[in-house]
Amino acid sequence: MPNSSSAEPAAIQLWQFVSPSEYLVPNIPARSAIADAIGSIRTLIRSRGGLENEAPLKQEADLLALDEVKLAHLVPPVAWADVASSLDEAVGENLKGVKFIISQPFNGASETLRTWAEQHDATIIEPPSVESVLSGDTSWLEQFPEPGELWVLPELERWYLRHVQGLGLVRKLLNLIETGQLGIGLVGVDSWAVASIATIWPMPHRDSLTLQAFDGLRLQALFASMVAPRPGMSLLFRNARRGHNIMKIPVPDDNVHIELVELAGYCRGNVGTAITFWRQRLRSEPEAQEAKETDDNLPAAAEEHIWVTDNEAQNLPMPAVDENMLFVLHALLLHNGLPEDLLTDLLPIPFHRYRIALLQLRDSGVIKEQDGRWYVTAVSYMAVRSLLRSRKFLTDNF
Amino acid sequence: MDEATVSQLFKSVDTGTVVELLSILISATLLVYAVQRILPWLGGFLQGQARLTLIATVPFIRLAIIVSTFIIVVPRIIEPSVQNMVALLGTVGLALGFALKDYASSLIAGVVALGETNYRNGDWVKVGGIYGEVRHVGMRTIELITPDDDRVLIPHSLLWNEPVSNSNNGEPRLQCTADFYLQPDHDCDLVRQSLEDVALTSAYLYFGSPVVVSIREKPWGTHYRLKAYPIDSAQQFRFVTDLTTRGKAALQVQGVQYATSPFAAT
Numbered sequence: 295m296p297n298s299s300s301a302e303p304a305a306i307q308l309w310q311f312v313s314p315s316e317y318l319v320p321n322i323p324a325r326s327a328i329a330d331a332i333g334s335i336r337t338l339i340r341s342r343g344g345l346e347n348e349a350p351l352k353q354e355a356d357l358l359a360l361d362e363v364k365l366a367h368l369v370p371p372v373a374w375a376d377v378a379s380s381l382d383e384a385v386g387e388n389l390k391g392v393k394f395i396i397s398q399p400f401n402g403a404s405e406t407l408r409t410w411a412e413q414h415d416a417t418i419i420e421p422p423s424v425e426s427v428l429s430g431d432t433s434w435l436e437q438f439p440e441p442g443e444l445w446v447l448p449e450l451e452r453w454y455l456r457h458v459q460g461l462g463l464v465r466k467l468l469n470l471i472e473t474g475q476l477g478i479g480l481v482g483v484d485s486w487a488v489a490s491i492a493t494i495w496p497m498p499h500r501d502s503l504t505l506q507a508f509d510g511l512r513l514q515a516l517f518a519s520m521v522a523p524r525p526g527m528s529l530l531f532r533n534a535r536r537g538h539n540i541m542k543i544p545v546p547d548d549n550v551h552i553e554l555v556e557l558a559g560y561c562r563g564n565v566g567t568a569i570t571f572w573r574q575r576l577r578s579e580p581e582a583q584e585a586k587e588t589d590d591n592l593p594a595a596a597e598e599h600i601w602v603t604d605n606e607a608q609n610l611p612m613p614a615v616d617e618n619m620l621f622v623l624h625a626l627l628l629h630n631g632l633p634e635d636l637l638t639d640l641l642p643i644p645f646h647r648y649r650i651a652l653l654q655l656r657d658s659g660v661i662k663e664q665d666g667r668w669y670v671t672a673v674s675y676m677a678v679r680s681l682l683r684s685r686k687f688l689t690d691n692f
Numbered sequence: 693m694d695e696a697t698v699s700q701l702f703k704s705v706d707t708g709t710v711v712e713l714l715s716i717l718i719s720a721t722l723l724v725y726a727v728q729r730i731l732p733w734l735g736g737f738l739q740g741q742a743r744l745t746l747i748a749t750v751p752f753i754r755l756a757i758i759v760s761t762f763i764i765v766v767p768r769i770i771e772p773s774v775q776n777m778v779a780l781l782g783t784v785g786l787a788l789g790f791a792l793k794d795y796a797s798s799l800i801a802g803v804v805a806l807g808e809t810n811y812r813n814g815d816w817v818k819v820g821g822i823y824g825e826v827r828h829v830g831m832r833t834i835e836l837i838t839p840d841d842d843r844v845l846i847p848h849s850l851l852w853n854e855p856v857s858n859s860n861n862g863e864p865r866l867q868c869t870a871d872f873y874l875q876p877d878h879d880c881d882l883v884r885q886s887l888e889d890v891a892l893t894s895a896y897l898y899f900g901s902p903v904v905v906s907i908r909e910k911p912w913g914t915h916y917r918l919k920a921y922p923i924d925s926a927q928q929f930r931f932v933t934d935l936t937t938r939g940k941a942a943l944q945v946q947g948v949q950y951a952t953s954p955f956a957a958t
Contacts (some may be wrong), residue, residue: 450804456888456893456895457893458886458889458893458938458941458942459942459945460893461889461892461893493892494889494892495900517931617927624895624896640895641895642894642895642934642937672807676771683740685740685923686738686740686864686898686900686923686924687923688899
């Protein structure tokens with residue numbers, strides 16, 4: 295993937311779908327790359343890297359995490375309808391055949407595609423059960439409507455398992471797609487699943503789209519669009535350690551602070567992880583919060599300060615991982631989450647070993663369980679990806 | 693060589709010179725010891741090619757230290773004239789040559805092996821029928837650790853007459869093979885596809901190298917060889933175990949029968 299090197303034009307389209315070959319990985323500023331390298335060396339010597347000698351402007355312990363109401367106001371959930379509209383523009387009015395929508399983890403691919411399907415009255419093809427995948431049961435293909443009717447398959451990664459018996463169904467499905475027997479539709483697939491499925495079946499890339507990377511400028515525009523300050527008021531996001539301004543809303547111009555550029559570079563353009571880091575870093579002063587709580591009749595200040603802490607995930611080292619943990623992490627990413635009982639079939643390690651690995655990774659905050667499935671957390675995703683890549687595991691192409 | 697000639701060969705050695713020589717020898721010994729300990733320890737923090745490159749430098753650095761020490765020490769003992777050097781070294785060499793010819797042969801073979809890079813630290817080699825990982829390339833021997841965790845010291849002099857089989861040649865990966873022996877009555881295409889899928893679904897598989905299934909028909913049945921590369925050479929045995937275990941399970945699902953007639957392994 296090529297790297298972006300300059301700011302976007304003034305009119306910024308937030309959600310943009312492009313061909314995977316046009317995905318522009320944001321550059322990491324040299325300052326950030328050197329700081330990352332120094333931080334890595336420090337972590338070999340001390341347990342916690344990235345400590346600086348100067349006293350911070352605001353002690354993090356003195357700042358309060360924002361409550362959920364405030365966070366929902368500053369960083370609300372992404373409006374998938376907007377993303378679906380951009381997808382609609384990219385797909386065009388006359389969809390011919392099948393288009394693949396490749397998405398990185400945490401970018402809301404399933405939500406976007408389901409929203410798009412609702413907007414177009416398309417049939418949503420739900421994923422088969424694990425038993426059906428392992429048995430190659432093709433009865434799940436009967437969900438597809440008659441030729442000529444639109445359908446959407448949001449999660450192709452649920453149609454295969456990295457198991458000898460887990461490949462037949464997805465091969466049949468992709469063969470039917472390639473031979474045009476399934477009509478017109480959209481297939482959503484996780485980027486890691488693309489890399490994995492491509493080893494057992496040539497994944498078509500010419501009819502693929504992916505969400506364009508979010509560089510610093512686009513991130514700024516996104517964060518600004520999420521907040522609607524009251525008339526006459528402005529919001530100022532300031533670095534808690536040094537006090538400099540990172541972002542002001544309303545945004546006065548197209549200049550973007552290097553911290554947002556660094557965030558975009560660290561996340562490699564993955565908007566979902568960038569939003570998660572941004573939410574995690576926001577703080578407010580206790581006095582500001584108390585004043586609001588005690589007397590709502592007080593005139594609102596013209597400018598509200600929101601403090602932004604350092605990106606801890608970039609400074610914290612990954613916990614020491616052994617081979618078993620690497621296998622668990624890799625399997626979770628290849629399948630965009632897995633139920634625990636499936637790990638027995640997919641991993642070459644016995645139950646008690648991967649169970650220990652799961653618990654150690656959970657306790658370190660690297661993975662979490664949600665709705666009966668284990669996932670890599672958004673804040674750990676980039677570090678895990680980097681680790682797997684350095685150990686020569688198969689990774690996605692983003 | 694009379695006493696007068698011998699005395700002309702050597703410098704007068706006083707207490708200061710002795711102390712100096714001892715310091716040089718002790719320092720060189722400690723330096724060699726440190727290099728042989730520290731570099732492999734540092735290599736433990738690295739992965740893949742970086743680790744192998746670092747630990748492969750140990751014998752070269754040791755050789756450089758020994759040669760340097762020799763160059764520093766000799767002029768302090770011997771009057772450094774050409775005549776003296778030739779006379780003394782020739783005599784010593786002749787005596788040692790006869791007494792330690794096998795040792796000398798191994799020493800020279802060790803230097804040749806370094807130059808030809810027949811094997812290096814981290815390589816998996818087979819020498820004289822013994823297969824193992826090269827842990828240490830010494831001056832006279834190489835130290836192999838076998839899959840059974842045996843430590844084997846093999847003189848370099850075996851190089852002159854024995855073939856040396858190197859499975860990874862400085863690379864972090866090597867090819868592994870899982871063998872399957874089947875009754876002749878089965879669908880070869882299905883079996884081949886299944887075995888390929890067994891490799892492609894292995895957690896150990898390195899996708900940057902090919903997966904190959906070769907088939908040979910034998911009088912007793914069909915011999916399948918599933919060849920693939922794990923992510924790291926240290927995983928080779930676990931990888932072959934994984935391929936064999938899951939391969940057998942996959943073939944059982946197809947109802948394929950294993951060959952049971954006694955035969956010689958080839």
